[in-house]
Amino acid sequence: MSTLAAKENAGLDLTGKTAAIAGGTQGIGEATAIRFAEAGASVFVIGRDEARGASVIEELRKAGGMAEGKTFEFIKADLSRVSGIKEVAEKLKAKSGSEGIHYLVQTQGKPPNGKFALDSDGHEKHFAIQVLSRFALAELLAKSGTLKEAVIHVCAPSGSGGKAPDPDDLELIHAHDEGKFGILKCGERDGDVMDAVTAEFNDLYASKGITAYHVFPGLVATNAISNADMPGGKPLIFLAKLAMPIIARTIGNSPKSYADIPVYLAANPKSKPLGLQFANERLKPLTPKWVSEEPAKRKLVWQKLADMVDKK
Numbered sequence: 001m002s003t004l005a006a007k008e009n010a011g012l013d014l015t016g017k018t019a020a021i022a023g024g025t026q027g028i029g030e031a032t033a034i035r036f037a038e039a040g041a042s043v044f045v046i047g048r049d050e051a052r053g054a055s056v057i058e059e060l061r062k063a064g065g066m067a068e069g070k071t072f073e074f075i076k077a078d079l080s081r082v083s084g085i086k087e088v089a090e091k092l093k094a095k096s097g098s099e100g101i102h103y104l105v106q107t108q109g110k111p112p113n114g115k116f117a118l119d120s121d122g123h124e125k126h127f128a129i130q131v132l133s134r135f136a137l138a139e140l141l142a143k144s145g146t147l148k149e150a151v152i153h154v155c156a157p158s159g160s161g162g163k164a165p166d167p168d169d170l171e172l173i174h175a176h177d178e179g180k181f182g183i184l185k186c187g188e189r190d191g192d193v194m195d196a197v198t199a200e201f202n203d204l205y206a207s208k209g210i211t212a213y214h215v216f217p218g219l220v221a222t223n224a225i226s227n228a229d230m231p232g233g234k235p236l237i238f239l240a241k242l243a244m245p246i247i248a249r250t251i252g253n254s255p256k257s258y259a260d261i262p263v264y265l266a267a268n269p270k271s272k273p274l275g276l277q278f279a280n281e282r283l284k285p286l287t288p289k290w291v292s293e294e295p296a297k298r299k300l301v302w303q304k305l306a307d308m309v310d311k312k
Contacts, residue, residue: 004283005264006257014041014267018071020092020101021045022079022137023108025052028154028220028262030059031255032105035263037064041103042071044095046088050076071095079108079133081121082309089140096146103266104141104151106134112186116176123308124171130155130190131170135197135305138212142205150211150266153198157214157278158191159286164297165192167304192288196301198277199291211277213265218281219252253281 019036023029025047033043037060045056053074060072075091078084092101109130117125123132134153141147168174172189175181194214201212261281265271278286291298 005260005268008268008270009035009039009260009264012039012263012268014039016040017102017267018042018044018096018099019103019105019266020141022104022106022133023047024105025049025056025074027107028217028255028258029105029107030056031259032107032262034059034063034256035259036103036267037061037072039263039267040064040070041267042069043073044071044092044101045074046077046079046108047074048076048078050074079137080119080125080129082132082136085133085136085309086140089137089144089146092141093144093146100146100148101141102147102149104138104147105154105262105266106137106152107154108133109155112183112190114181114183114186116172116181124173124176126186127171127189131193131197132305132308134194135302136309138197138201139306139309142201142208142210147210149209150213151201152213152215152262152266153194154215154217154262155194156187156191156216157198157280157286158188158195158288159278160289162188162192162195162288162290164290164294165189165196165301167297167300170301170304192290193301193305195278195288195291196298197305199288200298200302202277211272213262213276214278214286215261215265215276216280216286217253217258220258220281221252221254 019041021029021033024033024045033045033056036043043060045053047053057072057074064070075088077088112126119125119128138151170193172181172185175185198212198214265276276283276285280286
């Protein structure tokens with residue numbers, strides 16, 4: 001359970017601040033949006049489902065009240081497409097005005113399921129939402145001056161066991177052709193690329209006062225397995241639904257208890273001296289060695305992602 005973050009966040013006042021939550025219509029994203037609202041922040045919720053978005057906005061109003069000047073708004077977006085990412089970045093820039101977005105929390109996407117498919121842009125579907133959208137939204141908002149303080153990527157870091165990904169096969173298309181595409185391969189790639197993105201972002205934007213964090217969610221009782229269409233089908237989903245509430249009460253978290261972690265890292269001054277840019281759900285460092293030992297490869301990964309965004 002995330003007791004430290006919850007304890008440190010008690011009494012946290014974020015009045016006058018604004019958070020944007022990508023993937024904010026369910027699970028960790030929804031709970032994080034509510035936690036920001038409880039602390040007094042304005043919140044933009046980004047997602048695909050308008051009905052879910054409207055429901056979350058109602059919850060934000062209950063949690064944060066209707067004080068003058070406070071904004072709770074749903075932004076419909078398809079973050080699986082570069083065009084959709086650019087559109088939502090422009091909307092956030094326009095809607096937040098000169099005050100900007102103080103905190104961006106990215107929870108979009110789902111665990112890899114080992115199934116290979118390309119989207120209409122020619123990108124591998126899992127990569128497009130889990131990796132490319134996170135890079136692009138953070139970079140576009142930071143580069144435009146809209147993002148002011150922090151971005152939180154909620155997805156598994158590779159930690160000390162990570163290694164530099166192949167910059168010429170970030171989407172694992174060649175790996176697929178060689179019969180090496182699968183759940184573990186995708187998971188490793190996701191972690192390694194997002195480690196590179198986090199480290200390079202901090203090199204580029206630390207001077208502007210913006211910090212990126214790559215945070216492992218651990219075991220959280222969400223619908224991630226059913227949403228991911230994992231191998232095993234209905235029996236696996238049934239078992240997950242039985243097990244997850246028990247896990248959340250013992251060794252894991254509910255979305256509500258986990259939500260204090262991204263709020264703590266993004267917005268609580270007490271977290272800043274701790275160096276938790278790469279961390280697990282218990283706020284223990286998971287710093288990957290390769291991002292400091294191989295800066296040229298890290299920069300090349302960043303450039304490859306930037307090229308994917310720029311050409312669309």
